[in-house]
Amino acid sequence: NAGVTQTPKFRVLKTGQSMTLLCAQDMNHEYMYWYRQDPGMGLRLIHYSVGEGTTAKGEVPDGYNVSRLKKQNFLLGLESAAPSQTSVYFCASINPGLSYEQYFGPGTRLTVT
Amino acid sequence: AQKITQTQPGMFVQEKEAVTLDCTYDTSDQSYGLFWYKQPSSGEMIFLIYQGSYDEQNATEGRYSLNFQKARKSANLVISASQLGDSAMYFCAMRRYSGGGADGLTFGKGTHLIIQP
Numbered sequence: 246n247a248g249v250t251q252t253p254k255f256r257v258l259k260t261g262q263s264m265t266l267l268c269a270q271d272m273n274h275e276y277m278y279w280y281r282q283d284p285g286m287g288l289r290l291i292h293y294s295v296g297e298g299t300t301a302k303g304e305v306p307d308g309y310n311v312s313r314l315k316k317q318n319f320l321l322g323l324e325s326a327a328p329s330q331t332s333v334y335f336c337a338s339i340n341p342g343l344s345y346e347q348y349f350g351p352g353t354r355l356t357v358t
Numbered sequence: 359a360q361k362i363t364q365t366q367p368g369m370f371v372q373e374k375e376a377v378t379l380d381c382t383y384d385t386s387d388q389s390y391g392l393f394w395y396k397q398p399s400s401g402e403m404i405f406l407i408y409q410g411s412y413d414e415q416n417a418t419e420g421r422y423s424l425n426f427q428k429a430r431k432s433a434n435l436v437i438s439a440s441q442l443g444d445s446a447m448y449f450c451a452m453r454r455y456s457g458g459g460a461d462g463l464t465f466g467k468g469t470h471l472i473i474q475p
Binding site: 276278280285286287288289290293295301303304333335337341345346347348349351352 | 393401408410451460468
């Protein structure tokens with residue numbers, strides 16, 4: 246039982262490049278979330294999903310897209326990376342019917358130059 | 359909209375002393391949950407403790423307790439007998455349960471706690 250995993254752990258992009266961050270969970274959780282954490286800040290919600298095929302915007306969705314084609318995976322895409330997207334990205338999941346705790350992945354550190 | 363305020367950017371505490379980390383929140387919802395997470399220098403988010411808005415008793419988990427004062431909208435974390443390993447960032451967070459409860463967590467900016475020997 247790996248919990249929540251994130252790929253990759255680190256990445257450096259040039260401005261304008263695109264990339265996809267992968268979040269995978271093996272706990273059969275319904276809800277999944279993408280957050281970003283900037284220096285001196287708490288985590289802020291980017292997008293979330295309440296089930297396969299559904300996504301919704303969070304607090305800071307601009308510049309990101311997401312997809313949840315399979316229940317266990319939640320992908321975060323940056324179509325044209327900007328230096329303002331330099332951040333640490335965390336994925337989280339929860340099964341709302343069983344637990345209140347959000348399980349977090351280890352994070353992906355992204356630098357856009 | 360919800361808001362979490364943590365007014366202590368940093369704290370220095372002597373080992374073995376008790377620590378109180380402040381958290382106040384703002385919400386118009388009646389049903390919500392309050393969380394504390396620890397983030398060590400390695401970066402992972404570690405869940406510490408949870409308090410539901412309808413829970414009448416303060417939550418406790420080992421050396422952690424949550425001092426929940428609903429009328430004041432505060433949810434302070436108390437760490438008893440602090441240890442060097444408690445040095446980390448601590449985040450207070452809230453989740454509302456109205457509207458289906460799918461919303462994510464709203465976080466405060468955190469408190470950087472340093473335990474001194």
